[in-house]
Amino acid sequence: MFGAGYTVSVEFYDLLQGETDRRLAKRRFAEAASHARHGILDVGAGTGIVTETLLTASAAPIHAVEPAAPMRAALLSRLAGLGADQRARVTLHPESIERAGLEDVADLAVASNIIACLDPATRRSTWEAVSRALLPDGLLLFDPPPTELPTGREKVGRLGPVRVGPDIYGADITREPDAGFVRMVFTYHVERDGRVLRQQRETFELWPASAAEIGAELEAQGLQLVQAPHADLLAARRPAR
Ligand SMILES: C[S@@+](CC[C@H](N)C(=O)[O-])C[C@H]1O[C@@H](n2cnc3c(N)ncnc32)[C@H](O)[C@@H]1O
Numbered sequence: 686m687f688g689a690g691y692t693v694s695v696e697f698y699d700l701l702q703g704e705t706d707r708r709l710a711k712r713r714f715a716e717a718a719s720h721a722r723h724g725i726l727d728v729g730a731g732t733g734i735v736t737e738t739l740l741t742a743s744a745a746p747i748h749a750v751e752p753a754a755p756m757r758a759a760l761l762s763r764l765a766g767l768g769a770d771q772r773a774r775v776t777l778h779p780e781s782i783e784r785a786g787l788e789d790v791a792d793l794a795v796a797s798n799i800i801a802c803l804d805p806a807t808r809r810s811t812w813e814a815v816s817r818a819l820l821p822d823g824l825l826l827f828d829p830p831p832t833e834l835p836t837g838r839e840k841v842g843r844l845g846p847v848r849v850g851p852d853i854y855g856a857d858i859t860r861e862p863d864a865g866f867v868r869m870v871f872t873y874h875v876e877r878d879g880r881v882l883r884q885q886r887e888t889f890e891l892w893p894a895s896a897a898e899i900g901a902e903l904e905a906q907g908l909q910l911v912q913a914p915h916a917d918l919l920a921a922r923r924p925a926r
Pocket of ligand 1: 691706728729730731732733734735750751752753756780781782783796797798799802807811
């Protein structure tokens, strides 16, 4: 998904997904963030919807890792709108988690809406990097990838409609199987008076993996699957020393 660059999606991301994703982030991560004392790692911070939830729920420093420049632009705009005291707690790492070189900085790591986007080799490197970044007894929370490929091309949903002045913004999402991955196609459209003003498309790859595969990969990096606080998340812990 990083390969896709987000050059198209970033324009529409918060408008079409912000409200739903903020509610989801609060439900999934706020409670765990409130217990973090040393630091929180936000892997693939994107436009900062989850980052802001973590900042609000916690008083700990936050390491926001975001390699895609278009997403960082949106993230920094979001941080610009926050108070200086909240902004002071964020360190922005403008590279992938594998390259950020973080060690023993966090008692909580959150990877929201990203693990599915990583090819298997990158996913394994990500676990290794997260394991290094976590303190002993630190917790990792993430939403798992799909477990299998779809059988054919199918519609999976719509984003919007959201009105901006006279215009209606929305997106259609489809997915189809490819060689070992799911191709997700986001088609964004802006309409006025029933007429399409513009239409733009961005494609992302999602990489399926079973819970057993994920568990084995985590274990190989010294992380143990533990009971997650929500049914739609997986959780892993770095054992206490
Ligand atoms: C779908 S977005 C999710 C953003 C945010 N976590 C959220 O839930 O709103 C996935 C993000 O992960 C970033 N990303 C992709 N590969 C990454 C990697 N190896 N390390 C860190 N971030 C990565 C992408 O650039 C993108 O901004």
